[in-house]
Amino acid sequence: MAKEKKEKVRKTLTGEIRKYSIKHVLGTLAHQIKTFKRDVALTWICVFLESGLEILIAFFIQFLLQRVRNNDLNGIITWAAIIALMAIAAAGFGILAGYWASSASAGFGRNLRQSMFEKVQTYSFKNIDKFSPASIVTRTTTDVSNVQFAFMMICRTVVRAPFMMIFALIMCFIMAPGLAWIFLVIIPVLLFLLMFIASKVHKRFVLIFNTYDELNESVEEDVDGIRVVKSFDRKGYHIGHFNKVSDFIYRNYVQNEKILSFNNPIMNLAIFAAMILISILGATIITQNVEVTQIEGVISASPLNLGVESLSSLFTYVMIILMSLMMVSMVYVMITIARNSAERIVEILDEDPDIKNKDNPVMEVKNGDVDFNHVYFGYNPNKYVLEDIDVHFKQGETIGIIGPTGSSKTSLVSLMARLYDVNEGEVKIGGVNVKDYDIQTLRDSVAVVLQKNVLFTGTIRDNLKWGKEDASDEEIWAACDIAQASEFLHNFPKGLDTNVVEGGSNVSGGQKQRLCIARALLKDPRILILDDSTSACDTHTDALIREGLSKTKPDVTKFIIAQRVLSIKDCDTILVLEAGGKIVDIGNNDELMKRCSVYRELYESQLGGGDFDVNE
Numbered sequence: 001m002a003k004e005k006k007e008k009v010r011k012t013l014t015g016e017i018r019k020y021s022i023k024h025v026l027g028t029l030a031h032q033i034k035t036f037k038r039d040v041a042l043t044w045i046c047v048f049l050e051s052g053l054e055i056l057i058a059f060f061i062q063f064l065l066q067r068v069r070n071n072d073l074n075g076i077i078t079w080a081a082i083i084a085l086m087a088i089a090a091a092g093f094g095i096l097a098g099y100w101a102s103s104a105s106a107g108f109g110r111n112l113r114q115s116m117f118e119k120v121q122t123y124s125f126k127n128i129d130k131f132s133p134a135s136i137v138t139r140t141t142t143d144v145s146n147v148q149f150a151f152m153m154i155c156r157t158v159v160r161a162p163f164m165m166i167f168a169l170i171m172c173f174i175m176a177p178g179l180a181w182i183f184l185v186i187i188p189v190l191l192f193l194l195m196f197i198a199s200k201v202h203k204r205f206v207l208i209f210n211t212y213d214e215l216n217e218s219v220e221e222d223v224d225g226i227r228v229v230k231s232f233d234r235k236g237y238h239i240g241h242f243n244k245v246s247d248f249i250y251r252n253y254v255q256n257e258k259i260l261s262f263n264n265p266i267m268n269l270a271i272f273a274a275m276i277l278i279s280i281l282g283a284t285i286i287t288q289n290v291e292v293t294q295i296e297g298v299i300s301a302s303p304l305n306l307g308v309e310s311l312s313s314l315f316t317y318v319m320i321i322l323m324s325l326m327m328v329s330m331v332y333v334m335i336t337i338a339r340n341s342a343e344r345i346v347e348i349l350d351e352d353p354d355i356k357n358k359d360n361p362v363m364e365v366k367n368g369d370v371d372f373n374h375v376y377f378g379y380n381p382n383k384y385v386l387e388d389i390d391v392h393f394k395q396g397e398t399i400g401i402i403g404p405t406g407s408s409k410t411s412l413v414s415l416m417a418r419l420y421d422v423n424e425g426e427v428k429i430g431g432v433n434v435k436d437y438d439i440q441t442l443r444d445s446v447a448v449v450l451q452k453n454v455l456f457t458g459t460i461r462d463n464l465k466w467g468k469e470d471a472s473d474e475e476i477w478a479a480c481d482i483a484q485a486s487e488f489l490h491n492f493p494k495g496l497d498t499n500v501v502e503g504g505s506n507v508s509g510g511q512k513q514r515l516c517i518a519r520a521l522l523k524d525p526r527i528l529i530l531d532d533s534t535s536a537c538d539t540h541t542d543a544l545i546r547e548g549l550s551k552t553k554p555d556v557t558k559f560i561i562a563q564r565v566l567s568i569k570d571c572d573t574i575l576v577l578e579a580g581g582k583i584v585d586i587g588n589n590d591e592l593m594k595r596c597s598v599y600r601e602l603y604e605s606q607l608g609g610g611d612f613d614v615n616e
């Protein structure tokens, strides 16, 4: 894992896998600031005023000290009051800057998360397959937090650090041009060392954030499949895997902290070096003479008339300059971390949904005829899982699809609701290519009960209303009757108001399947696809559902995918698929029994020599 990640980091750092230019990343993110631009502007104004006051305070302190030396009580009180007022005002602006910066960054984070979430809703299954679900979670949470935090730092520092540094330097040059050259030596050396440290930790931070995906994947998989994990007693394996990934993150963090811990000593060293140099040189100048008592005199001071009081202001400026450098280096680290997160966010926002409405889409599905015209489809363009499928069905037909696992039954039916798009050929519904329909119209007309179906948190009624928002209880019960869900619902004390917990784990597998069928029926679709949707129901219930469907929904074209021959043998047409997604044969039960050995073997292995009454 580490080797792969290192290679990924190397490529990231060398720009080999940098997908986006800085300009594009910043442009995309800046667009998300939206209404919070005002808060950013207010932050900058407050920071500007706060920094300006701090610089002036440092400058005015020398006047206070002069009054102290001269025992000028009135002067002391006046300057102390001026400085105190300025300090209070600076603190006030600091608080306001903090408030606006937090508001701007929290708003920016909210906008980012919302935009990403909305974008993910437009993704097709193919888009989702591209990012793992865990990665989407990391990107919308951890990565957004990184960018949000960096944004806050930038809001506060981008104005403050350069402003403070430049003004402090100017003041130093004005007050003591003979000493200010010290900064010209110290600043580049310090900057080089801080940036060197920042670039060292950056590599590891990239590594850490890439590993977060894996950590989230591990948690998600474990929690999602907690029942299976427990039943197979795989707890040890899962804990082991999780600990390995989490240890990896820990070790890299520790390494980074070790490197970052050099920041402070280097800073202190630079501060002390600057102070010692300034003290030695300043003291030499002072002892060489000259009194400085007048304000005007200080402003126009030459190196030869530097006073003790000015020296104290100078020390404050030293601190300001070096702290600003420290801030710049910290922000640099933050930005390098956030750049990686920003790119991962932009990747989500830039992803082009590969299934979308064309211009002037068809808004009505006229009938339930289905035509697969020489269809080729693959999840990966180099490997088709369906090849040259050319089959045609009429409205109202019931079509059974049977075949071994992995024979592309699910893939075939997914094409009708455009969950995926064909690679070649076309799928037509009601005589119109599915790509020409408005997606919502198409999906309302083609109801799919997916093989891996889920219920969502809320009441059973809420879940069923996904099929039809304004469905009356009468309509809901009618759908439940066909799906054979009414009986067990009547036995629930709260009936339709029973709460479903996340994932629907408080209803049984067979009950969940029946509720999912009822939900699909409420759509009143033209085509109904049941993908192994009665596998957890007993054969009797299974038969009752099919009977109900054929009686109450004669005009609906029904596709029934099943592993049980019994579930499809009475269908008008049966499609037999083989591994690799090829059609072995197509016909009704009698025809297939006569000419299709694959079907006959399936039939005989499952039902033995004779048939039996499903209602038994």
Ligand SMILES: Nc1ncnc2c1ncn2[C@@H]1O[C@H](COP(=O)(O)OP(=O)(O)OP(=O)(O)O)[C@@H](O)[C@H]1O
Residues within 6 Å of the ligand: 129, 379, 380, 385, 403, 404, 405, 406, 407, 408, 409, 410, 411, 412, 451
């Ligand atoms: N999202 C996906 N990404 C990549 N490959 C996939 C994806 N879904 C399915 N496949 C592959 O496509 C092939 C057909 O899968 P499909 O799910 O259509 O089979 P199936 O007949 O429905 O199987 P089952 O009876 O187990 O439900 C399999 O080889 C499978 O590995």
Ligand SMILES: [Mg+2]
Residues within 6 Å of the ligand: 409, 410, 411, 451, 531
């Ligand atoms: Mg399947």
